[in-house]
Amino acid sequence: MIHGKLAVSCFLGKILENLKAKHPTIEKINFFSHGASSQFKQKYMFTNLTFLQEIYDVSITWNFFATSHGKGAVDGIGGDVKQHVWLANLTGDCASDAESFARIAVKHCKKTEVQLVLASKIMEGTAALEDRWLNILSLPKTHMMHCVIPVRRYVVKCSTYSSAEHFNTISLHPDYDLASDVAEQPVIKHDSARIGDFIVVEMCGKKTRNSFVAQVVDSSDDCLELSFLRKPDLDKSGRADVFPVNADKSWINLDEVLSPPSCDNRNHYIFDEKVL
Numbered sequence: 001m002i003h004g005k006l007a008v009s010c011f012l013g014k015i016l017e018n019l020k021a022k023h024p025t026i027e028k029i030n031f032f033s034h035g036a037s038s039q040f041k042q043k044y045m046f047t048n049l050t051f052l053q054e055i056y057d058v059s060i061t062w063n064f065f066a067t068s069h070g071k072g073a074v075d076g077i078g079g080d081v082k083q084h085v086w087l088a089n090l091t092g093d094c095a096s097d098a099e100s101f102a103r104i105a106v107k108h109c110k111k112t113e114v115q116l117v118l119a120s121k122i123m124e125g126t127a128a129l130e131d132r133w134l135n136i137l138s139l140p141k142t143h144m145m146h147c148v149i150p151v152r153r154y155v156v157k158c159s160t161y162s163s164a165e166h167f168n169t170i171s172l173h174p175d176y177d178l179a180s181d182v183a184e185q186p187v188i189k190h191d192s193a194r195i196g197d198f199i200v201v202e203m204c205g206k207k208t209r210n211s212f213v214a215q216v217v218d219s220s221d222d223c224l225e226l227s228f229l230r231k232p233d234l235d236k237s238g239r240a241d242v243f244p245v246n247a248d249k250s251w252i253n254l255d256e257v258l259s260p261p262s263c264d265n266r267n268h269y270i271f272d273e274k275v276l
Contacts, residue, residue: 005044009129010122012048014115016056028059035064035143043138044129047172050150051132063162064146077112084108136172195219199226201252217249225251 019026035041041064053060085095088104095101102116139145139158147162154173159166197216214226228248 004038005042006126006129007117007122008039008045009048010117010125012052013055014117016052016058018113018115020056020058026058028061031060031062033062033064035146037142040064041142041145043136043142043172044133046139046148046150046156047133047136047154048129049148050153050156050172053150054153060150061162062148064148066146081105081109081112081114135174137174139170139172140168199224201226201228215243220251223251225249 016029019029033040039045040062045062049060049062085101085104085108088108089095093104095104098118099116102114105112105114136154139148139156144160145158147159147164147167149157149167151157151169154176155169155171157167157169159168195216195218199214199216201212201214212228214228216224217227218225226249227243228250229242230244230248
């Protein structure tokens with residue numbers, strides 16, 4: 001059985017297609033699932049959501065349960081269907097493949113809609129999906145995110161939980177910027193940067209992008225010398241930073257300087273969540 005990103009992409013398209021056919025005026029869909037990285041909680045699925053929202057003209061929100069499997073009504077429905085098929089097997093009505101499984105499930109699960117999706121149907125969209133996924137970036141701190149909302153193609157909003165006050169807007173592709181989605185922040189241009197100002201540096205790797213906080217310690221005509229901060233080992237908020245014991249300094253070109261952060265009694269520098 002195909003049970004990865006290709007299958008999930010196909011199943012989601014099928015679900016949205018049926019929902020729009022039955023409820024043409026539907027405007028918003030909230031998904032809930034566990035956080036299995038092989039199926040749901042990964043860059044491929046996040047990218048697909050941005051396309052599906054556009055294709056089916058519906059607002060989508062995806063919520064993840066706390067880490068682990070077997071939570072929620074979805075698992076209960078799936079277990080009920082499998083139990084009915086298993087009981088039918090005991091009476092001689094055996095399921096030997098996906099088609100016979102679906103036939104038995106439709107026969108015995110009157111209150112559950114069961115649809116058959118063949119492997120050939122899943123595989124026929126492979127080329128288009130592989131092209132869509134070319135060069136996409138991972139969502140920073142994916143494991144910490146429990147709510148993802150597509151904004152437009154390759155752009156999503158995410159937060160640690162659905163009722164959070166602030167969401168981070170992230171581009172999943174290096175060719176798609178956030179110019180129209182990022183709220184205005186207090187910015188001082190490079191030529192006005194002063195020693196002591198704090199900045200956020202975004203560094204993109206081959207598959208991920210990460211943000212690092214640094215303080216300006218020196219400057220020249222076209223670059224800044226920065227002293228980078230790090231997350232303290234015991235901090236769980238994701239918003240505090242400290243200077244390491246061994247200074248981590250580097251010269252780099254930058255053009256945005258943030259307003260100063262607050263500092264707590266442990267010398268932790270606290271930044272506005274909307275900035276990071």
